[in-house]
Amino acid sequence: MNFFKIVKQDFINILHNPALIISNTMIPLILIGVLGFVTKSNFGTMPISAYDYQGVNMLILSVALLVAITTSNAFMEEKVMRGNMRIAYAPVSKLEMVLSKIVSSYVFVSICYGLLVPFCQYILGLNLGGSNFLWFTLLLNIFAFFGCCFGAMFCCIFRSEEQANSIMQIPLFIFIFLGGVLFRIHRLGNVVNMISNISPVKWVAGCSYQIIYDNDRHLLLPVITGLAALSLLCFLVCGLLFKPEEYV
């Protein structure tokens, strides 16, 4: 019961933060618009237009970049820290505390991207898989869960919001670069291609292309399993390193 109360409170805290709401709803749309526009001359109109292509890529990029930051804000933002201290004194286990931050931000981003994908597909008319868009949404959703765990892990390692946020962006940018969602990296040679397989963004992007363009879902299960395993790993690191008493 306590757990749900904390989750609810954390969730309300996120809703009170306009920057988080704007960045998880407006920023992906602006990115799709801007990049679609910029790369328009590199694409034809059929079967994939620049907007379709950037729609898939920018949604993946936004999940990769913004979800982790959302969690670290929900976890350690200055206004939340005081509340965290009080929870630390209450009879709540420390894992519940971490989990509540992950769950509350996960619920928040699930709602955001759960609405964004159908919005792009049906109202903006982008090709995000037609009737397959639910599978793409599911994939993004699991990826968002990994993002939440990843953000929480960095908070537990660095113990301060701004440090976690600024350091976290480096591995995220490397994942995004290797994932090929900002620009295609396939032609940079075999070595880069081999290294790029370590990037979860690459897995998600490859799987999404297959779902959306080939109507082929055989990669979905392995990718989801991989992401779940990584999430668990991040959560274990949180459990090992999180010490609420160090915030005093």
Added chain:
Amino acid sequence: MKTLLINKFDRIMQKKAIIALALIIMPLMIVFAIFFSGHSAAKELIGYLGTDIDDLPICEQFTVAPITEMPKLSQMAEGIYAAVVSKDGSGNYIVTSLKSDTDIKAIETLFATGQLPGDYKGDDAKRKERGIGTNILGFITMMIIIQGVALTTMYPEDRSSGAFRRIMSSAANIGSYLSAQLIFTFISLYVPTYLAIVLAKFCLDAELGYSLGMLAVLLLIITLFATAFAIFISTVLERNINLVTSGISIITCILSGCFLSISSDNKVLTATSNALPQKAYMDIVHGIEFGGHFSDYRGQLIYLLVLSLIFIIISVSLVKTRTAKGIY
């Protein structure tokens, strides 16, 4: 002011994460960027579906290779194949590609006549035309703007911890505090970035597009701007400073052509893009790489400097009114 400045450097030593970011990761990413800008990627691949031609066309911009089955659409989206060409019953070439009609026509011509149209430029050729130096500085521009705000982190921290109010009530005043912060941000942005570039130049023997002296001047301009912007944004915003800056800088940098040049007929977009300071900077950088001189870009230089000055003036006056009202 000297004490305040020394204090900043002393305190940053305590923040290992930020030190690592400024001194190791940021230079590494710059070296990385320089390496990949000079690194020639493999040419784009065109697959020919069929076995009837032995002497596939050879050209400078594409590699043509025979394939046995139609690649999937997802492979084309990933960029493994730029285009697939096949022959229909009457001997015409059919090009399947995600590229624009101009590119498709050019590839048709390549197969029909054995060479690309003379004035045709593919994506790679266009990138090369932009200049290596422009590509490198475009990336550095975005990094410096984001990093500048990260390095100014002590200023909002002072405000929330109450140290700022105590400094204000001491002999130090707003001017000296903000100048100390400005100098600190400027030095810790400029020095590691420039050293990284010099390092890349000598260790990787990378082509930079400019002489080292010219780069020092060009870097000076953008660092000045980024410092002023960092102070401004850290003054205006109370929370979520990192998040907001990342969002703003990524979007404005794309719009101002830091990564790809933008040409469009859309008036609103062109006007927006022209108003962005990064665009003015990219104009200077591009012009100078191709033999221009600073005197040709007086307008852009003045724009950048005035904008930086306005950022600083707004910050100072905001801090003044807020301190007077006792908000801090």
